[in-house]
Amino acid sequence: MAGVLIGATLWGLSGTAAQRLMQGYGVTPQWLVTTRMLVAGLLLLLAGRWLGVRDRLAPWRDGRSRRQLIAFALGGLLGVQYSYMAAIALGNAATATFLQYLGPAFVTVYEVLRWRRRPRPHEVAALVLAMGGTLLLATGGSLHRLAVPAGAVAWGLVSALTLAFYTVAGASLLQRWPPAVSVGWAMVVGGAAMAVLAPPWSVGGRAVAWDAAAAGLWAFVVLGGTLVAFTLYLASLRHLRPSQTSLLACMEPLAAAASATLWLGVPFTGPMAAGGAAVMAAVLLLATRHA
Template structure:
């Protein structure tokens, strides 16, 4: 069956976003049901995915994968991106899942567009537009509903889950902003592949991948394979491929499927409770992403 290019792009970005969301729920299963450590899964995910992406780029021959190391500026930018950006966003996200759940962790990470918007407003010393003000207000209110269920006296998630979730949003913002120079000069597969491999190698000095805790079973093996291959490699490739057929703004909006898929699967499979205030908070944050995406597109 042949699809129109635009339909193909929409399907690819939705598949990629859904795989990201599902992989978060699968990681929650490994942490909370099988006793896997966050550190081990992060190290394995980064090392294996980084190696596969670089091997893919090398075989495809789009660009010399070693060229990026020849420039001193590129070299240091890549190292910082790999350690703070790639490793940072992976660890904080998985830690938030471990101490909370995949749905909440994914939604909190999606606050990163708001952080990016605030950073650019401050850096450029400009007055925020009405759309930006509305988006930031919606995001703050949505976050309030998610972490308190609408009550100012209690937290509906643990303090550690909240800490790592907010940390994930900040590292995701850094992950988005930092590699602009690298992506303008090198193939995105090469940049992300090296970022993952560098992050994995750096983290291996803190937690060697052979230091394993958890319960191996057929289910565990398939879960790890899903997180590494489908939740990282295939999801990334689907998202990149979609940009050939649709605009980045459309891809950004459609990737909102990720928190929805994480929330749906967490409730259905792992029986994570999702009350009405938290559902409304999720919707507000997704609306925020849509508003900021179209505001950015209008400026462009």
Template sequence: MTSNQRLSGIIMALSAAIFWGISGTCAQFLFEQKQVDTAWLVCVRLLIAGAILLGISLSRQNTDAFAIWKNPSEAAQLLLFSIFGMLAVQYTYFYSIRLSNAATATVLQYIGPLFVVAFYAIKHRRWPILAEYASLLLALGGTFLLVTHGSFEKLVISEQALVWGVLSALTLAYYTIQPVQLLRKYDAATITGWGMFIGGLVFSFFVPPWKTSGQWDGATWAAFLYIIIFGSLLAFYFFLTSVTRIGATTASLLCSVEPLSAALVAVLWLNVPFGKMDWLGTACILLTIILLTLGTKPRKTSAQNNPA
């Protein structure tokens, strides 16, 4: 690998993280200022992004996007991933944004990798190593600072926002773990494309995508298209490409800038209050990701470790 390829991989991983972070802030803008329904946005985003990803997968040579449906067991796994992984993580994350803000919701979701570590520790019946214990303390401390600002008497976000933020982290962990076997056999774009499209299709029975909500003007369309194009398609493509050039460990570590990008854009664009305790809590949770990435043995997980 040449130095130019490695540099391009680093730039792509950072770009993917920034795209994801800004996407969350665009969602907050649509919820707060344009009254766009959370469930509708999730449904339409999944349907459009999933259809385009499937189209890309079908256009590739030597790729059979329908092969997975020929195996009942794999088809069942894909359905579980689509509903309880892809759809669940998207909805819990966006609803957490609605209840709090993009910065807080994104940071809370980033405790998800800690649940992944806990799952594998239980599965393999091993005690966590020192880096994992340190990550646990940092994650708990960071979350405490983020939601209480250091006070033992009250929360600075609603209890609902905290619950949905933690649910977002749990569904992120499931999203990361559940499709491992499928991703060892099938192309990541195919699995993600099917996951998005099926998740959106299932959700459309409850949230008709043709019934739009909110105030639609130029700013609404700009934020909506950003979420679809940059926050879904390009972010996913850039991250996958970066993994092939710099490896999953480095790419995942670089994607830790996502909460920072979400926080900065939310503060500068939407004037979200983000004080010293918020930044300190964010730093603690980011250190968690760094410790888990550098201090533990890499495992094969979902190709896209952040679905935001």
């Protein structure tokens, strides 16, 4: 349980560190995603041995798994990583993280449409909470203006949609192969694809003041907020039910909101906090009902 809490907290803090890198140093979301995925993916594959993985090339020798892995990497993991970073770059880590957590609500909508069934009462309640929370996060309680730029809201919603795809598309893959292998290779493939647009050797943007502090922030995003966080989270899956890990992972948006407000001075008003709480309530409602 402690591993999930620490991992989720590191995820949340890494979002704030990424915001500082992009808005303070001019690092582009593309370059940050490229380096984060490539470095963390390779290290996660290496860490697979510690997690008990013996054959890290196995998914590539199976045709069906190979196709699933590529779709999972490009449509899921790369999509959610880039859209999340773009939402942070245009807005802030707190709002971006809460919006991303709308993913489970989109998964519910997909399941209802896919199986052509009536939504259950708790699903309806969760969707109402999710929509109300999104409105409060976007407007800050005022329907006459947006509390964050429209682009940040749009990318945040895209990150939720891609997170939903990531969840659905990766389900069978993660059941068949060790998560460290599936996620590790997906990061490498996604990072390699993004490297076409943003080579890791070219920071890009207006990053002219790269110093020790920026290097430390980047290292934390890649190592603490990606490698360590994923390793702790994946290791915990052996001891906790998925519903329990979902509940504990709610620490991520709380850590992002607190660090963005206290460290970077991001304004997070009462209505926005209520919106974030509504989104998390929707996630908790869906998670506990699927326990």
